[in-house]
Amino acid sequence: MEAYMGIDVGSVTTKFAVLDNHDELITNLYLPTQGKPITMVQQGLKQIQQQLPTDVEIRGVATTGSARYLAGVIVGADLVKNEITSHAVAALLYSPEVQTIIEIGGQDSKLIIVRDGVVTDFGMNTVCAAGTGSFLDHQALRLNMSIEEFSRRALDNQNPVRIAGRCTVFAESDMIHKQQMGHRIEDILYGLCQALVRNYLNNVGLGKEIKPPIVFQGGVAFNQAIVKALQEELDREVVVPPHHEVMGAIGAALLVQEHIANNHGESEFKGFGVSEVEYHTSSFECQACPNLCEIAQLSLNGQVLARWGGRCDLWERSPSR
């Protein structure tokens, strides 16, 4: 069976998806990145190999997410794609009529506007992490509850409290303030969800026309309280598709399938064996000009595979975009 693999290495989680050539999901995987993208990609490959039926042949691999270039070098990706395009392509597979895609991940959030099956506009949070998964995680941790419990208890609210959500720092101090005032924790939690949704729409959604059908994907879509708050704020139905947490990886797999078909090429995939290889990362300060850029490099057995991080192209050696 021919198959295509997408790997989405985000700041918080690493996602794998393998699709057959009828765009059916064969298997997928969702792992925490834990700040170790290389190790997690290797570990993920190992696990994916075990999950796959033995007759599967990988015909193409694409990487996406913030560590897409690094992951691309490690696995030998045929295509390295940004996460905005990947998410849009995946959303269109499951809901061809979609007009708005909301994606909230660990460190960033996006809003993608689609008309007639083509992306026409997008927004991405710029300065602030308010409204992203990491902040919710952090608050759950502070309150000593799992994120699942956070979501469940937030839905149990009676009288949501208004939290200042402009900024995570203010949101946190406002939450503490409301706790000390004696508000119910459920009401505070849901108030926080509402604040994050408001902030997301005011920030990322500024000046964008949000039309139905609306699809909500990314890890934060697990949180039913956020889904509810979004629906209330938009006054529209918000659909959370199945596999919403691995949509980026699914999109990458779809894109590489298209890429291989267009180029009639052989895959550059290095095989599942790369999970056994030891990669070495290092960095140095370039002295060529006063910019003193930090150049990061990835090597294998003393041979440099890739370099990046400079303002100019002096050291640049990375797989083609």
Next chain:
Amino acid sequence: MRVGMPHMGNIYIPFKALFQRLNIDFVIPPVSNQRTLSLGVKYSPEGLCIPFKLTLGNLIEAAELGADTLLMPGGYGICRLGYYAKTQEQILHDLGYNVEMIQVGVSEKKLFGILEMIKHLSNNAPWSKIISAFRFGLTKLNALDKVERVVQKVRARERIKGTANHLFAKAVKAIDRADDYDTLKKVQTEYIDQLNQVAKFTQAQPLLVGIIGEFYVVLEPFSNLDIENELGKLGVEVRRRLFISEWTKFSLFLNPLGVNETDRIHKAALPYLKRDIGGDGWESVGEKVLHAKEYDGLVHLAPFTCMPEIIAQNIMPKTKEVIPVLTILCDEQLAKPGTLTRLEAFVDLLERKRRSKDRQQRVLV
């Protein structure tokens, strides 16, 4: 007297030629870099824009090299940049630099403001000598811009990425070195020929993206992470109206058609914005309207906290002429990974849009 001025792209080259011919001692600070930015950020009020911070950094670095007379554009009618020379002078004095700041009135007097400044610096040299030196500087400026326009085309099509940049860097050096009109002409033709001969992909017409927005951040590559080069690497042809030589043409009334390009842009903006709002805001709106049919997309560059461009940004989505616009706010926080992600996604968007348009046309046929 030692003269120094801030950087903006390669503008130091024509000024160097001009000052050399008038025997004015001219010191060129290092091209804008991380240190320039750090200096500028450290000594600037936080809410000011990146043009203020970077030019202040340049001026400090010029003063470090012994410049005692600093040039900075100013005057009313631009935007708050009109006050920057005064503010920066105060900061430099507070830092203990004994410098004189000359505010060049480019907004109200156009090029004549520059000529007056030169007259003063050259210790009252005769006008004939000034005009002659000025003409030579202008010829260098035009040569630089002519080569750069070809570079914009080649970057998108070259088979080996980086070839055009390499040639451009060499051309800039050669133009800088050229000492007379003949050499200059020769260098210009030679490099344009070389650029035209670079091996190119010819199968597909590259996407065409226009760069619009505020003058300084469009023209100073350091302030915008060299966005034109990044677009070129993605196989996109970049075009822009803003070239310094265009501005001088306009100021000298040398426009060959007699119709002012700026007037045409203002006219296009009229249904949505009826007046100048300072800076280049009016032009940004007008260019969007004018280029909607011609280009695949627009990248709108604006300094963070720039009032005119923020107004333009908010008007642009409402025009009836539709074209995808990606606004990038430039400040010291602008980081490469995030910007590249947006650029890549934007280029994907334009490509897919073009493909779906092609498909529709085929269906219609």
